[in-house]
Structures are given as C-alpha cells and as structure tokens.
Amino acid sequence: xxxxxxxxxxxxxxxxxxxxxxxxxxxxxxxxxxxxxxxxxxxxxxxxxxxxxxxxxxxxxxxxxxxxxxxxxxxxxxxxxxxxxxxxxxxxxxxxxxxxxxxxxxxxxxxxxxxxxxxxxxxxxxxxxxx
Numbered sequence: 069x070x071x072x073x074x075x076x077x078x079x080x081x082x083x084x085x086x087x088x089x090x091x092x093x094x095x096x097x098x099x100x101x102x103x104x105x106x107x108x109x110x111x112x113x114x115x116x117x118x119x120x121x122x123x124x125x126x127x128x129x130x131x132x133x134x135x136x137x138x139x140x141x142x143x144x145x146x147x148x149x150x151x152x153x154x155x156x157x158x159x160x161x162x163x164x165x166x167x168x169x170x171x172x173x174x175x176x177x178x179x180x181x182x183x184x185x186x187x188x189x190x191x192x193x194x195x196x197x198x199x
Contacts, residue, residue: 072100072109081116086123097131103139110143121154129158130166130173137173140180151177152185159187 077100083090097120098140100113113135120132135153140146159170174185 069079072103077116081120084123084125084128086145089125089128091136092133093128097128097135101135101198102142104134104139104143108156108187111140113139118150121158126158126162126166130162130169133158134173137176141176144180146177146181148181148183152183155187186192 077096080090080092080096082092086155097101097117100117104110104113115141117135121136123129123132134149136146136155155170155174159167162170171187174187177183178185
C-alpha cells in the first residue's frame with residue numbers, strides 16, 4: 069500500500085473506545101474512502117470501514133457509512149450484500165446529525181451505483197423512524 073500508513077491508522081482506530089474518539093479519527097475514516105487507490109488499498113479500506121460501521125459510537129459508524137459513499141463514487145463498486153445491512157444497522161441506532169450524514173451518503177451511493185436504498189425520515193431526538 070503506497071499511501072495508507074496502516075500502523076498509524078490502526079493506532080488511531082484502536083484508541084477509539086466507546087464514546088472516546090481521538091480527534092484524528094474522523095479524518096482517518098474520511099480518507100479511507102477518499103484516498104484508497106488500487107485494489108489492495110480498496111480492500112483494506114472496505115474491511116476497516118465495515119469494522120467501524122459496528123463501532124458503538126453512532127458518530128464513528130455514520131462516518132464509516134459516509135466513507136463507503138466515497139468508495140462508491142471514486143471506485144464505482146461496493147459489495148451490496150455487505151454494505152446494505154451495515155448501513156441499515158447504523159441508521160437504526162443513529163439520531164439527528166448522524167442520520168443526516170447517513171442519508172447524504174445513501175443518496176451518493178444510490179447515484180454512483182444505481183442502487184435504490186431508502187432510509188426513513190431522519191430522527192431529531194428519539195429512535196429512528198422505521199420504514
């Protein structure tokens with residue numbers, strides 16, 4: 069891998085425990101989708117984003133969904149059978165700004181890949197509206 073410094077990425081990701089999020093983590097997550105070049109980096113980014121989509125912090129998980137949308141836009145493919153249930157799971161536990169981030173990402177994925185994913189209306193406070 070020529071542009072990803074995996075040891076540094078893994079150190080930052082490992083420091084994200086529960087709601088304690090290192091300030092560098094959002095940028096690292098975003099760069100995984102934006103900067104992946106070649107199949108090796110794509111595979112690394114995809115696997116790490118799938119892992120981060122399960123993070124207990126809805127913010128971190130929603131950032132992973134956003135980064136999936138960047139992979140879709142820049143690479144033109146995602147494993148739908150993996151990504152769709154991850155997105156749905158993150159959506160169901162997110163609220164407010166995190167849901168809005170997911171909604172924007174879903175729209176980008178739909179546009180880039182011709183998918184028809186749909187989430188419920190964003191929730192401002194309580195649980196997510198289910199459709």
